[in-house]
Amino acid sequence: MFSLLHNFLPQPIIWQSGLIKIHWYGIFIVLAILICLKLVLILAKKKNINSDQVYDLAFYLILFGLIGGRIYAVLLEWQYYFDYPWEIVAVWHGGLAIHGAIIGSVITLIYYCLKHRQSFWFWGDILAVVLPLGQAIGRWGNYFNQELFGRPTNLPWGIPIELNNRPLNYLSAQYFHPVFLYESILNLINFFILIWFYWHKDNFKLPPGRIMSVYLINYSIIRIVMEFLRLDDTPIVFGLRLPVAVSLMIIVVVAALWRFDTTKRSVL
Numbered sequence: 001m002f003s004l005l006h007n008f009l010p011q012p013i014i015w016q017s018g019l020i021k022i023h024w025y026g027i028f029i030v031l032a033i034l035i036c037l038k039l040v041l042i043l044a045k046k047k048n049i050n051s052d053q054v055y056d057l058a059f060y061l062i063l064f065g066l067i068g069g070r071i072y073a074v075l076l077e078w079q080y081y082f083d084y085p086w087e088i089v090a091v092w093h094g095g096l097a098i099h100g101a102i103i104g105s106v107i108t109l110i111y112y113c114l115k116h117r118q119s120f121w122f123w124g125d126i127l128a129v130v131l132p133l134g135q136a137i138g139r140w141g142n143y144f145n146q147e148l149f150g151r152p153t154n155l156p157w158g159i160p161i162e163l164n165n166r167p168l169n170y171l172s173a174q175y176f177h178p179v180f181l182y183e184s185i186l187n188l189i190n191f192f193i194l195i196w197f198y199w200h201k202d203n204f205k206l207p208p209g210r211i212m213s214v215y216l217i218n219y220s221i222i223r224i225v226m227e228f229l230r231l232d233d234t235p236i237v238f239g240l241r242l243p244v245a246v247s248l249m250i251i252v253v254v255a256a257l258w259r260f261d262t263t264k265r266s267v268l
């Protein structure tokens with residue numbers, strides 16, 4: 001696989017006929033959603049949750065998760081989208097920020113649980129298990145868009161990037177770190193860690209919401225590490241790339257909330 005990545009120059013479109021185009025990015029996003037939905041159905045069935053309820057919640061989470069991810073991505077590059085506003089709806093070009101998707105999904109889940117008197121922590125744990133699997137799959141869409149790569153490298157698994165997708169100061173470089181691949185693998189590891197804890201949480205006497213908090217901390221650490229390799233432009237906050245600052249804030253907040261007793265609250 002590494003030798004393939006080293007020599008293969010990916011293209012964003014898998015099939016085209018006239019004005020109709022099918023993008024690899026969209027294929028992987030849809031695939032991630034379908035696999036995650038199937039896994040949520042399996043986990044919910046173990047808890048005697050009706051599948052109709054899962055589909056109902058999934059519809060709103062997918063919708064507002066995608067909206068949140070897109071809004072966040074647009075705000076990060078608002079100058080570009082101010083000049084090219086029609087690109088705001090072009091989600092097939094990439095540009096879904098995971099932090100925005102998480103924010104959109106959390107707000108949606110809070111509203112849903114308050115409205116239906118469901119446990120936010122219960123659903124948060126289930127969704128936190130499947131989310132890193134979806135991320136691991138979805139990152140391959142970034143590969144075909146040539147939009148998530150790192151600094152130049154001579155390692156055998158370095159990937160080629162077209163000239164028009166390279167930063168100006170790296171035009172002479174030949175191969176780059178496949179950050180999408182690193183993050184995909186790390187998210188897959190995170191998934192296996194979380195699902196193992198989920199199946200054994202009674203043995204560890206984990207309170208509701210603890211799986212969700214472990215996901216947030218694990219992914220924040222993954223993102224911080226990846227940001228040291230990434231070359232894409234992002235706002236700088238207090239001398240840090242914005243995703244690093246946001247990830248650090250999430251770790252601090254989640255660690256503080258670990259002392260919050262979720263066992264005595266049916267909703268929040």
